[in-house]
Amino acid sequence: MTRSSVLDVRALRARPRRAELRAFWARFREEHPRVRDPERRGRRIVLAFNVVGLTVVELGLLVTLANEVGRGRGDQVPPIVAIASLMFVVLVMCASLLWRNERRRTRPRTHWALAHFAQDNELVYTPGPRSGTMRAWWSITGHTVARAMTRRNADGRTVEWADYEIRNATRRFTYPPVGGWIAIGLRRTLPHIVVRATGRGTRAFSVSAVPDSAQRLSLEGDFDQYFDLYCPEGYEADALYLFTPDVMARAIDDAGGWDIEIVDDLLLLVHPRDVVTTDPARWDEVMRTADAFVTRLEQWERWREDQLRDDPDGGAARYDAAEVAPGGRRLRTSWGLAAWVSFGAVAAVFVGLLVAAMTSR
Known part of the structure; x- marks a missing residue:
């Protein structure tokens, strides 16, 4: 095979039966033990935990901010806003990493299609x-x-x-x-x-x-x-x-x-x-x-x-x-430039959290 025009792509479009896919996956896991990708699974669990935890904290901060505004205690608003803003940045970062991690998962059906596609095209x-x-x-x-x-x-x-x-x-x-x-x-x-x-x-x-x-x-x-x-x-x-x-x-x-x-x-x-x-x-x-x-x-x-x-x-x-x-x-x-901006954003998060913690005392 030397030209893309002779590719056999039937396996990429096929939909294997459930029993066939289960048999393939059991055999494939034995041949390639790391295919389950425990490292990616661990990252997914940690990132999901962080997203849930940060979401709860962010909602708590918003409720606290609303209560402080309702009581007329304006002196507490700036540190709460600062902490909530920085937490939101971290939440977005964790959510984007979780999305990227999930998007790059290779599922059994994809492995089946790629393995058969490779076999069909040498x-x-x-x-x-x-x-x-x-x-x-x-x-x-x-x-x-x-x-x-x-x-x-x-x-x-x-x-x-x-x-x-x-x-x-x-x-x-x-x-x-x-x-x-x-x-x-x-x-x-x-x-x-x-x-x-x-x-x-x-x-x-x-x-x-x-x-x-x-x-x-x-x-x-x-x-x-x-x-x-x-x-x-x-x-x-x-x-x-x-x-x-x-x-x-x-x-x-x-x-x-x-x-x-x-x-x-x-x-x-x-x-x-x-x-x-x-x-x-x-x-x-x-x-x-x-x-x-x-x-x-x-x-x-x-x-x-x-x-x-x-x-x-x-x-x-x-x-x-x-x-x-x-x-x-x-x-x-x-x-x-993007790298320096990212470095600056990370540094700003840490500095902001430190200043907010000292201000709220």
Whole structure:
């Protein structure tokens, strides 16, 4: 299978009988013990308890506020309003986390559909959760893989579609906390290049890092309307060799909403939406996107490190053509505006609670 047009999607649309689903689920749990996801279940219980408890506290504060206003005791109103406001912020945060946790649950029927879909299309389905093993991300942050599909092409190249969740984001992580990726193996390491989609309206609210603006490279034509390309300083010509106009035109057609990253020996396409789903239209999209880039990789793999690069110990050094000089292996990144706003909001909650507690004494 090399084209998305030959996908057999009957399993994604099927509705198994209850007895068949029960038998499958019992067998599937034995083969994949972690599929019950006790960690997510524990988070769900804790978050639900917090939401209920905070709701009760919030209602109590509102009743207290109404009573104080009715008695004409205006001196007690400001601290009560402050505490109620901060509690409401925490309540909203817990409720959103609970909703996200619940939305990403994989139910037995979904596992059944994905397992049969993989079998019908010569894919390998790996249910989660499992700790992420992507080297390029492991050095940046801890991440969990919820679901994964793997295909080995006729040329031996491995392609993986997976849904991820970030546990501990750091200043070097440039993606939304949840989403999906397409990971395509390369036969050699390449310079670190990130191509970020500009049309994603939710990016401003995503608590993630951003590449330093000094590394941004302007593209020819109108490609800057669709993507921002970042490459290490001194690798501008290399980035233009890899992301030629025909590659960028294909990226607009087939990866308009994806971030594209070359890191080490991987090509990553990352999206804030899940990739491994039971939606046939979504599978047509992600398969087509992967196939569009697989055809370009042989040209990319002919890249060679043939220039003098700055040596970490001073001066310049010539590196072997099969490796990437240290300066080209990782982009510089920093926290984005949304991250600083989030940090400030958390700090304000703690400070506000402390001030309100001291005022109410």
